[in-house]
Amino acid sequence: MKSFSSADSDLLEEIILHRRDVRGNRFLDKAIPQKVLDKILYAGVNAPSVGFSQPWEFVLIRDTDRKQAIKASFTVENRKEAAVFNLQRQESYKKLKLEGIHEAPVNIAVFYKPCEHPVLGQSSMKEVGRYSVVCAVQNMWLMARALNIGLGWVSILDPQKVKQILNAPQENQLVAYLCLGYVDYFYQNPELEQLNWEQRKDFRDLVKEECY
Amino acid sequence: MKSFSSADSDLLEEIILHRRDVRGNRFLDKAIPQKVLDKILYAGVNAPSVGFSQPWEFVLIRDTDRKQAIKASFTVENRKEAAVFNLQRQESYKKLKLEGIHEAPVNIAVFYKPCEHPVLGQSSMKEVGRYSVVCAVQNMWLMARALNIGLGWVSILDPQKVKQILNAPQENQLVAYLCLGYVDYFYQNPELEQLNWEQRKDFRDLVKEECY
Numbered sequence: 001m002k003s004f005s006s007a008d009s010d011l012l013e014e015i016i017l018h019r020r021d022v023r024g025n026r027f028l029d030k031a032i033p034q035k036v037l038d039k040i041l042y043a044g045v046n047a048p049s050v051g052f053s054q055p056w057e058f059v060l061i062r063d064t065d066r067k068q069a070i071k072a073s074f075t076v077e078n079r080k081e082a083a084v085f086n087l088q089r090q091e092s093y094k095k096l097k098l099e100g101i102h103e104a105p106v107n108i109a110v111f112y113k114p115c116e117h118p119v120l121g122q123s124s125m126k127e128v129g130r131y132s133v134v135c136a137v138q139n140m141w142l143m144a145r146a147l148n149i150g151l152g153w154v155s156i157l158d159p160q161k162v163k164q165i166l167n168a169p170q171e172n173q174l175v176a177y178l179c180l181g182y183v184d185y186f187y188q189n190p191e192l193e194q195l196n197w198e199q200r201k202d203f204r205d206l207v208k209e210e211c212y
Numbered sequence: 213m214k215s216f217s218s219a220d221s222d223l224l225e226e227i228i229l230h231r232r233d234v235r236g237n238r239f240l241d242k243a244i245p246q247k248v249l250d251k252i253l254y255a256g257v258n259a260p261s262v263g264f265s266q267p268w269e270f271v272l273i274r275d276t277d278r279k280q281a282i283k284a285s286f287t288v289e290n291r292k293e294a295a296v297f298n299l300q301r302q303e304s305y306k307k308l309k310l311e312g313i314h315e316a317p318v319n320i321a322v323f324y325k326p327c328e329h330p331v332l333g334q335s336s337m338k339e340v341g342r343y344s345v346v347c348a349v350q351n352m353w354l355m356a357r358a359l360n361i362g363l364g365w366v367s368i369l370d371p372q373k374v375k376q377i378l379n380a381p382q383e384n385q386l387v388a389y390l391c392l393g394y395v396d397y398f399y400q401n402p403e404l405e406q407l408n409w410e411q412r413k414d415f416r417d418l419v420k421e422e423c424y
Contacts, residue, residue, distance in 0.1 A: 009358035052404035134346035146221035192264035
C-alpha cells in the first residue's frame with residue numbers, strides 16, 4: 001500500500017496555499033502544450049464521483065469568436081451584479097478585473113451530465129452528482145498550480161447562454177467556466193483579501209465540536 | 213514567486229490517483245491526533261471560495277449516541293435507495309458496505325452557511341457558494357490521503373435529519389458528511405470499479421473541442 005511521507009503532505013499543503021483565482025491581467029500570451037493540458041484533465045477525471053458515475057464533460061475553447069460570445073454574457077451579468085452592491089462597493093467592484101476569457105489561451109467549460117440509470121448514493125441528495133464535478137474542478141485547479149499554470153473560475157455568466165454557445169445537450173448543466181494560462185506571477189494572498197473586500201475568517205470560529 | 217517542479221506535480225498526481233472513498237470495513241480503531249486533524253481542516257479553509265466568502269462550517273462528531281442517530285438516518289435512506297435498482301442490482305447493492313459512521317473515529321459534517329451580504333460572483337449562479345464548500349471537501353480528502361488517513365463521503369442520509377441531530381441553524385445546508393480514520397489498506401482501484409458496478413469512462417469521450 002502506497003504510504004506518503006510528511007514531506008509529501010507538506011508539499012500538498014504548499015500547493016493548496018499557493019493556488020490562486022487568476023484573472024485576465026495576469027495571463028501571458030503563451031500556449032499550454034497538449035501534454036500539460038492532458039495532465040490537468042487527467043487530474044479531473046480521477047476525482048471522486050458518487051457511485052463512480054464520472055458525470056463530467058469538458059469543452060476546450062480557444063476560438064476568438066466563441067470566446068467573444070461568452071464574454072458578451074459576462075458583460076451583461078457583470079452589469080447586473082454591480083447593482084447588488086451599495087454605492088461605495090459599486091465603485092470598488094467596477095475597478096476589479098473579474099475574468100480572463102480572452103487573455104487565457106484556453107477556456108474550459110465543465111458540465112455535469114446526468115446519468116441515464118440510477119446512481120448509487122444519489123437518491124437522498126440529488127446534488128451530489130454536481131458536487132462530483134466540482135471535485136474534478138478542484139483537482140484540476142491544484143494540478144494547474146503544481147504545473148505553474150494559473151486558473152480562474154468565472155461564475156459571472158448566464159449558464160443557459162453558455163450552453164447555447166457550446167451547443168450543449170439539453171440535460172447537461174454548466175458547473176464551472178475556467179480560464180487557464182501561464183502567468184507573470186501569482187499573488188501572495190487572495191486578491192479580494194489583499195483589497196480588504198472580505199476578511200479572512202478565524203479558523204476556530206468555523207469548527208464546532210459535536211453540534212451547534 | 214513560488215515555482216513547483218515536475219517532481220512536485222507528479223507527486224500531486226500520485227496523491228490524486230491513490231485517494232479512495234473509504235467505507236467502514238477498512239477503518240482501524242486508532243485515534244487521529246488533533247494536530248493531524250487540524251492539518252486536514254486547514255487544507256479545507258484554504259480552498260477557493262466565491263468572492264472570498266469562505267462559506268463553510270465543520271462539525272466534528274465523535275460521540276457514539278450522536279453517531280447512532282446519524283446511522284439511523286442512513287439505515288432509512290439506504291432501504292429507500294436499494295429500491296431504485298433492478299432486482300439483480302439490488303442483490304449486489306445489499307452486499308455493499310456504504311458507510312463507516314461508527315467505525316471511523318471522527319465524522320465531520322460540512323455545511324454551507326449563506327453569507328448575510330451579497331457575495332461577489334454569486335449573482336448569476338447561486339449554487340457556487342455550495343460549490344466552494346465542495347472545493348474545501350476535496351482539499352481535505354487529498355490532504356487526508358497524503359497523511360495516510362482514509363475518508364469516506366456518506367451521501368445516503370437525509371440532510372434535514374442530520375441538521376436536526378446537530379442543531380444546525382435553519383439557513384445552513386448540509387453539503388457533505390465525512391468519515392475519517394486510519395485504515396488497514398487503501399484499495400488499488402475504486403471499489404465500485406473493481407466490482408464492475410460501473411465501468412471507467414474513456415478519457416477521450418469526455419473531452420470536446422470548441423463545442424458539442
